[in-house]
Amino acid sequence: MLNAHTVDVVREAEGALMARLPEGTLMRRAATGLAVECARLLPSVYGARIVLMVGSGDNGGDALYAGAGLARRGAMVRALTAGSRVHDAGAAALRAVGGRVRAFTGSGADGADLFGADLIVDGLLGIGGRGGLREPHAELAVQAANAPAPVVAVDLPSGIDADTGEVAGHAVRADLTVTFGTHKPGLFIDPGSERAGRVRLVDIGLGPELPGSDVLRPQAVDIAGLLPGSGAEADKYRRGVLAIRAGSDRFRGAAVLAVGGALRTGVGMVKYGGPERVTDQVLARWPETVAVPLDPRRSTDLGPGRAAAVVVGSGRGTDSGEADELEAVLDSDLPVLVDADGLTLMSGKDGRGLADRVRDRSAPTLLTPHAGELARLLGDVDRGDVEARRLEHARRAARSFGCAVLLKGSTTVIAHPDAPAVVNPTGTPLLASAGTGDVLSGAVGALLASGVPVVEAALCGAYLHGRAARLAHGGAPISASDLLDGLPLAIAEARRAGRPGDHHEG
Ligand SMILES: NC(=O)C1=CN([C@@H]2O[C@H](COP(=O)(O)OP(=O)(O)OC[C@H]3O[C@@H](n4cnc5c(N)ncnc54)[C@H](OP(=O)(O)O)[C@@H]3O)[C@@H](O)[C@H]2O)[C@@H](O)CC1
Numbered sequence: 001m002l003n004a005h006t007v008d009v010v011r012e013a014e015g016a017l018m019a020r021l022p023e024g025t026l027m028r029r030a031a032t033g034l035a036v037e038c039a040r041l042l043p044s045v046y047g048a049r050i051v052l053m054v055g056s057g058d059n060g061g062d063a064l065y066a067g068a069g070l071a072r073r074g075a076m077v078r079a080l081t082a083g084s085r086v087h088d089a090g091a092a093a094l095r096a097v098g099g100r101v102r103a104f105t106g107s108g109a110d111g112a113d114l115f116g117a118d119l120i121v122d123g124l125l126g127i128g129g130r131g132g133l134r135e136p137h138a139e140l141a142v143q144a145a146n147a148p149a150p151v152v153a154v155d156l157p158s159g160i161d162a163d164t165g166e167v168a169g170h171a172v173r174a175d176l177t178v179t180f181g182t183h184k185p186g187l188f189i190d191p192g193s194e195r196a197g198r199v200r201l202v203d204i205g206l207g208p209e210l211p212g213s214d215v216l217r218p219q220a221v222d223i224a225g226l227l228p229g230s231g232a233e234a235d236k237y238r239r240g241v242l243a244i245r246a247g248s249d250r251f252r253g254a255a256v257l258a259v260g261g262a263l264r265t266g267v268g269m270v271k272y273g274g275p276e277r278v279t280d281q282v283l284a285r286w287p288e289t290v291a292v293p294l295d296p297r298r299s300t301d302l303g304p305g306r307a308a309a310v311v312v313g314s315g316r317g318t319d320s321g322e323a324d325e326l327e328a329v330l331d332s333d334l335p336v337l338v339d340a341d342g343l344t345l346m347s348g349k350d351g352r353g354l355a356d357r358v359r360d361r362s363a364p365t366l367l368t369p370h371a372g373e374l375a376r377l378l379g380d381v382d383r384g385d386v387e388a389r390r391l392e393h394a395r396r397a398a399r400s401f402g403c404a405v406l407l408k409g410s411t412t413v414i415a416h417p418d419a420p421a422v423v424n425p426t427g428t429p430l431l432a433s434a435g436t437g438d439v440l441s442g443a444v445g446a447l448l449a450s451g452v453p454v455v456e457a458a459l460c461g462a463y464l465h466g467r468a469a470r471l472a473h474g475g476a477p478i479s480a481s482d483l484l485d486g487l488p489l490a491i492a493e494a495r496r497a498g499r500p501g502d503h504h505e506g
């Protein structure tokens with residue numbers, strides 16, 4: 001797992017470490033690591049034209065010291081400063097080895113330097129940044145984006161909120177972010193994550209001072225460790241029985257996709273219950289399903305034999321019959337995943353108290369909203385607010401409903417009231433097509449039915465779902481049905497990563 005910590009936590013750890021070390025040690029370590037990563041991006045350091053964008057704080061100091069190191073190796077380094085101050089010792093170090101330092105004015109000469117650079121280093125703002133970039137920082141970010149050179153962000157791309165990934169206005173778009181001591185949550189979560197490019201962590205010795213993570217990001221090897229085994233003594237009941245209450249006469253495909261997502265992720269048995277025509281269609285595509293025609297209004301029973309988990313809501317409908325069904329499912333003592341129409345029913349104002357039923361459950365519950373559904377569940381925000389600050393809103397919902405929440409979208413975030421948040425690294429715009437959410441609900445349901453704990457089931461399911469999208473057609477566009485063919489490939493890939501000596505970064 002990759003770990004991320006918030007700014008307050010980083011500052012406290014930094015303070016404790018600095019108290020034991022000679023002054024300037026941490027900045028020296030950071031700048032050395034940064035210079036190494038910059039050098040890796042250049043065909044040759046000698047003669048390379050490097051432009052540093054330097055703000056008034058220590059983030060600028062890191063850039064200046066790294067620039068000095070690169071200038072010592074023969075690079076032509078220019079620093080364009082923004083803000084009221086400049087890190088004096090860093091500027092002096094750069095000048096001492098022939099680098100130039102001047103204030104950015106937006107003149108033609110500044111533009112020419114940026115446009116002619118072989119590498120641009122963004123040392124405008126780090127963890128001291130607050131709110132949208134002011135001028136002239138914003139103008140520098142725009143000019144860097146228009147220049148052809150790769151951009152390396154120091155600690156984080158300037159303009160993204162380190163704790164949330166929020167971007168208010170302009171932000172630097174980096175090809176590589178070199179971050180120090182620990183990852184920052186904003187590097188993992190869109191829109192910030194999308195600006196960070198590849199992220200490399202430089203160890204500055206902060207580790208022993210850091211408490212447990214605020215946010216985790218799994219890698220392939222972590223997923224391998226969480227996937228249920230298929231031991232020799234497995235039988236279909238031990239492997240888990242998943243009950244699926246998805247799809248309706250209007251949305252028959254949702255049932256087929258959810259059942260497929262479960263079967264392809266691996267589960268002992270899927271018991272499907274739904275309208276007769278939907279049942280026929282499920283059986284036509286997945287004859288291995290135990291499919292029972294039923295009227296949700298009358299059938300609160302989850303079918304013959306005992307299920308180990310239930311998926312409810314995808315494409316199911318929002319009439320009172322479906323509300324009865326959801327109520328009965330929530331009254332069970334089984335792990336329950338509530339998706340789509342189930343979430344709409346929960347946020348309805350008809351006084352049925354479905355949300356309270358979720359709060360009262362003692363068995364695990366997982367809500368899987370997209371941003372619009374989460375906004376409705378919370379009631380006092382809109383979709384845009386949720387998309388701007390995913391982590392905050394997913395956590396709020398988890399606290400409010402007392403259960404796990406998987407917020408879907410460009411960065412999938414999983415929150416739980418009693419656990420650090422987890423973000424999925426494998427999301428891809430390939431998933432942005434109708435029906436992919438139904439596949440996800442089946443996949444996560446299968447893991448729940450196999451006995452995987454709820455947060456782990458959610459993160460494994462989301463991880464495999466993203467990889468499946470890329471593997472299904474090698475990165476070409478996919479439909480939700482194609483995703484079903486990608487799932488076994490994603491599982492095989494994760495298992496390979498879990499074998500000793502075969503490491504694959506997620
Ligand atoms: N932690 C560690 O372990 C280590 C940390 N290190 C490094 O230190 C960095 C943190 O340095 P930092 O604290 O000096 O803050 P930093 O990010 O440079 O910016 C502060 C300045 O920005 C300004 N400013 C703020 N918002 C703005 C806006 N929207 N638009 C424009 N300006 C804005 C604000 O100006 P003011 O508002 O006060 O006028 C303030 O002066 C950290 O990211 C890492 O790189 C490493 O060297 C070693 C180990």
Ligand SMILES: Nc1ncnc2c1ncn2[C@@H]1O[C@H](COP(=O)(O)OP(=O)(O)O)[C@@H](O)[C@H]1O
Nearest residue numbers: 408409410427428429431432434435436437438
């Ligand atoms: N831009 C994107 N990047 C990554 N993943 C995305 C993106 N857009 C959508 N997704 C994923 O696609 C799925 C869509 O689910 P959902 O919104 O429920 O759609 P549907 O109801 O049509 O199935 C979710 O897993 C979501 O995380």
Ligand SMILES: [K+]
Nearest residue numbers: 122125154156
């Ligand atoms: K920066």
